[in-house]
Amino acid sequence: MQIDHAVILITGASSGIGAATAEAASAAGARLVLVARREDRIAALAERLPSAVAVRCDVTDLEQLRHAVQVGVDAFGGIDVLINNAGQGLHEPIEKVRADDFRAILDLNVIAPMVAMQAVVPIMRARGGGSIVNVSSGTTLMVRPGAGAYASSKAALNMLSAVARAEFAADGIAVSTVYPFITATEFHSSLRAGAGPADSGSAGLGPQPQSAEEVAAVILDLVRSGAEKADLVPKQFGGSY
Numbered sequence: 001m002q003i004d005h006a007v008i009l010i011t012g013a014s015s016g017i018g019a020a021t022a023e024a025a026s027a028a029g030a031r032l033v034l035v036a037r038r039e040d041r042i043a044a045l046a047e048r049l050p051s052a053v054a055v056r057c058d059v060t061d062l063e064q065l066r067h068a069v070q071v072g073v074d075a076f077g078g079i080d081v082l083i084n085n086a087g088q089g090l091h092e093p094i095e096k097v098r099a100d101d102f103r104a105i106l107d108l109n110v111i112a113p114m115v116a117m118q119a120v121v122p123i124m125r126a127r128g129g130g131s132i133v134n135v136s137s138g139t140t141l142m143v144r145p146g147a148g149a150y151a152s153s154k155a156a157l158n159m160l161s162a163v164a165r166a167e168f169a170a171d172g173i174a175v176s177t178v179y180p181f182i183t184a185t186e187f188h189s190s191l192r193a194g195a196g197p198a199d200s201g202s203a204g205l206g207p208q209p210q211s212a213e214e215v216a217a218v219i220l221d222l223v224r225s226g227a228e229k230a231d232l233v234p235k236q237f238g239g240s241y
Helices: 016-027 039-048 062-076 099-126 148-171 212-225
Strands: 007-011 031-036 052-056 081-084 130-135 173-179 229-231
Touching: 007 016, 007 062, 007 099, 016 031, 016 039, 016 212, 031 039, 031 062, 039 052, 052 062, 062 099, 081 099, 099 130, 099 148, 099 173, 130 148, 130 212, 148 173, 173 212, 212 229
Parallel strands: 007 031, 007 081, 031 052, 081 130, 130 173, 173 229
Antiparallel strands: none
C-alpha cells in the first residue's frame, strides 16, 4: 500500500513508537487519526502535522475505540491502515505477578488490538483492501526472566496476527507484525508493575536501544510491502536483525 494520501489510524500515538510513526507517515503524505489517552500530547502532535485529527481514547473501552474509528471515517472518508501500537509492559517474576495486572495487560495488549481490527476491517473491505500492523515485542523471540507475563501477552498477539492475516487475505487486507527490540521510549518508565532494567542504555543485554524512528521506518515498510513480519531483534538474541 502507498503511504501517500492513505488514512492511517495509530493507537498509542502520544509518544514513543506511535508518535514517531505518525511523524514519518505524515512526512510521506498520510492523513492521520491519532489515538491515545493523553489528549494534550496527541492534540499538540496533530497541530504540528498537516492532516491529522486527535481522538482521546482508552482502547480497552469498546465504545471509545469505535468512536475513534468513526472520527477517522468522518474526517477522511475511511481507514486504510491500522497501526495497533498501544500497549504496556509488566516486569515481574511469575510467582509475583498479580492476576489483576496480568488481566489488564492482556486486555490492552491482545483484546484491544483484536477489537480495533474488528472495527476497521469492514471499512477496509469496502475500500478494496488495507493494511494492519500489530506491534509485538522481541521478548517473544527469547526467554527472559521477569518478562513471562508481558511476553505471553505479546505472543498471543502474534498468533492473533497470523490468523488474521490468513482470514483477511482474500479481502486484500495485509496483516503484519513487527517485533521491536529495546527501544528508547517511555516504555520502561510506565510499566503496569515491576521495574525496568536499571541500565537504560543497554537494558542489561549489551546493545544500545533502537530509536523510535528506526522502528517507525520498519512499520511503514511493512505497510508498503504487506510482508508478514519484521523483527528488530539482533541475531545474538535470537532475531534476524
